Amino acid sequence: MRIKQGFLLREVAQSWIVVPIGQRVVEFNGLISLSESGALLWKKLEQNVDKEEELVTVLTEEYEIDAITAKQDVHDFISSLHEKGLLEQWI
Amino acid sequence: MTWGVMSHKLGCIAAEKKIPILGQFELTARCNLQCKMCYVCRNALDKQAISMEKTAKEWIKIAEEAMDAGMLYLLLTGGEVFIRKDFRDIYEELSKMGFIKSIYSNGTMITPQIAKWLGSMPPAQIDITLYGGSPKTYGKVCGDESGFERALQGIDLLLAEGINVQIRTSVIKENQEDFERLAELAEKRGVDLSIVNYISPRREGFCTNPEGERLNPKDLVQYEWRVNNYYHNKMEKSKGEKQNKNSEDELDDFVAQPDDGHPFQCNNGKSSFWITWDGKMIPCSLLDDPYTLPFETGFSQAWRDMTKACSCVLTCSTCKQCSLRDYCMSCPARLKSETGSFTEPASYLCEYAREMYQLSLDNKLTGGLVNEKVHKTYFRND
Ligand SMILES: C[S@@+](CC[C@H](N)C(=O)[O-])C[C@H]1O[C@@H](n2cnc3c(N)ncnc32)[C@H](O)[C@@H]1O
Ligand code: SF4
Ligand code: SF4
Numbered sequence: 001m002r003i004k005q006g007f008l009l010r011e012v013a014q015s016w017i018v019v020p021i022g023q024r025v026v027e028f029n030g031l032i033s034l035s036e037s038g039a040l041l042w043k044k045l046e047q048n049v050d051k052e053e054e055l056v057t058v059l060t061e062e063y064e065i066d067a068i069t070a071k072q073d074v075h076d077f078i079s080s081l082h083e084k085g086l087l088e089q090w091i
Numbered sequence: 092m093t094w095g096v097m098s099h100k101l102g103c104i105a106a107e108k109k110i111p112i113l114g115q116f117e118l119t120a121r122c123n124l125q126c127k128m129c130y131v132c133r134n135a136l137d138k139q140a141i142s143m144e145k146t147a148k149e150w151i152k153i154a155e156e157a158m159d160a161g162m163l164y165l166l167l168t169g170g171e172v173f174i175r176k177d178f179r180d181i182y183e184e185l186s187k188m189g190f191i192k193s194i195y196s197n198g199t200m201i202t203p204q205i206a207k208w209l210g211s212m213p214p215a216q217i218d219i220t221l222y223g224g225s226p227k228t229y230g231k232v233c234g235d236e237s238g239f240e241r242a243l244q245g246i247d248l249l250l251a252e253g254i255n256v257q258i259r260t261s262v263i264k265e266n267q268e269d270f271e272r273l274a275e276l277a278e279k280r281g282v283d284l285s286i287v288n289y290i291s292p293r294r295e296g297f298c299t300n301p302e303g304e305r306l307n308p309k310d311l312v313q314y315e316w317r318v319n320n321y322y323h324n325k326m327e328k329s330k331g332e333k334q335n336k337n338s339e340d341e342l343d344d345f346v347a348q349p350d351d352g353h354p355f356q357c358n359n360g361k362s363s364f365w366i367t368w369d370g371k372m373i374p375c376s377l378l379d380d381p382y383t384l385p386f387e388t389g390f391s392q393a394w395r396d397m398t399k400a401c402s403c404v405l406t407c408s409t410c411k412q413c414s415l416r417d418y419c420m421s422c423p424a425r426l427k428s429e430t431g432s433f434t435e436p437a438s439y440l441c442e443y444a445r446e447m448y449q450l451s452l453d454n455k456l457t458g459g460l461v462n463e464k465v466h467k468t469y470f471r472n473d
Contacts, residue, residue, distance in 0.1 A: 014104055014108070015101060023211055025212060026253070029255065
């Protein structure tokens with residue numbers, strides 16, 4: 001899975017913001033704000049990610065967080081990206 | 092978090108940290124219309140103006156620099172942006188860069204082709220100013236009767252492409268009677284109407300005469316009262332129905348910061364800037380003092396110098412102590428453009444404040460604004 005083309009992650013005024021670019025604005029007119037860890041996962045998802053575990057590792061390597069919590073966080077994050085239609089190749 | 096709340100939060104952080112989160116690019120001073128009160132316009136074919144305009148390449152480069160400095164919101168305005176032959180090139184490049192873009196236009200140059208193209212990479216919002224409710228008023232205000240039909244057609248073409256359109260108007264003597272008609276035109280299209288009530292003197296000398304064309308303070312207050320009552324009655328009628336949510340959210344962006352000791356109570360010179368068609372960075376559309384030169388010094392240096400200069404602007408001591416302050420719409424930029432000085436009260440604004448105070452007394456209203464909700468929703472400061 002990966003983030004669809006046409007979104008740009010930007011750090012603005014101490015916040016992580018995702019902005020649709022070019023033609024993507026047609027279907028998504030607005031902003032998405034992400035937490036620090038959300039931004040970390042987003043960056044990873046800009047390239048193809050095969051398994052959710054890869055994302056769990058990203059979190060556990062960066063934060064002092066146990067694997068179960070990280071797994072839940074990743075799952076929630078992915079679900080919300082999916083809900084918003086931001087992911088392609090959903091598996 | 093909703094869009095409005097998030098924008099507000101971003102705006103607050105940006106103002107505190109002096110991050111230029113909102114940029115306003117005035118791509119040209121030239122226009123196909125010649126509105127009598129315009130603070131900037133030049134003739135469409137003005138060779139001198141054309142030669143002084145910044146090129147597409149220059150605008151794109153300055154946008155890249157502004158992006159690195161934190162610009163997120165970008166307004167493209169003029170003059171009339173669609174008069175630039177290279178507007179499409181500029182817009183398409185900017186669209187790749189990750190800005191929340193909006194456009195101000197008079198709508199009269201929007202063809203089906205332009206609407207279709209814009210619809211394929213739409214701005215977050217396009218504001219079309221309607222200058223009257225009939226060809227006759229357009230003739231009187233803009234010098235072109237055909238502008239009326241063309242502007243409406245432009246709006247309808249944009250709406251048909253699914254683009255978020257807002258309608259605004261700027262009130263002067265010649266179109267003051269048209270308010271209800273304009274409100275109907277907007278309502279019929281399910282679009283908000285906002286009103287620029289304060290008409291400022293020209294920023295740079297040329298052939299228009301805003302001060303001669305704007306309403307006198309008494310008439311302006313009466314006009315605002317009329318608008319107030321119009322919407323107040325509508326709201327009463329449709330109580331419980333959908334409120335004007337979008338406009339309110341959008342206003343969050345522009346809520347003045349709490350009094351932080353800065354001469355400007357708005358965000359200009361703290362987190363927002365304006366770049367004129369000939370390349371000056373200024374705090375807002377009205378005020379070309381202080382200014383810096385971003386195309387010469389680079390964006391960051393220009394922004395730093397401008398924020399510093401704005402924080403040193405002197406304020407008017409008479410205004411500070413004035414009992415009519417709550418009824419007054421003065422700010423440093425308006426004082427300067429009215430009087431040529433930051434420290435002089437402006438007679439137009441004083442008279443407006445007195446009239447507004449009197450209206451409040453007569454109608455037993457509290458506070459400076461006739462009806463704060465209506466005012467916030469329908470009157471614009473820019
Ligand atoms: C200068 S125009 C440029 C964009 C476009 N040509 C338009 O008319 O919307 C931007 C806005 O400023 C308003 N405006 C023009 N002259 C003004 C003045 N002297 N004071 C305040 N607003 C003014 C216009 O009505 C318009 O809504
Ligand atoms: S207000 Fe807009 S439409 Fe009217 S002359 Fe000025 S730039 Fe042109
Ligand atoms: S401009 Fe006039 S009315 Fe307004 S605050 Fe200053 S002195 Fe008072």
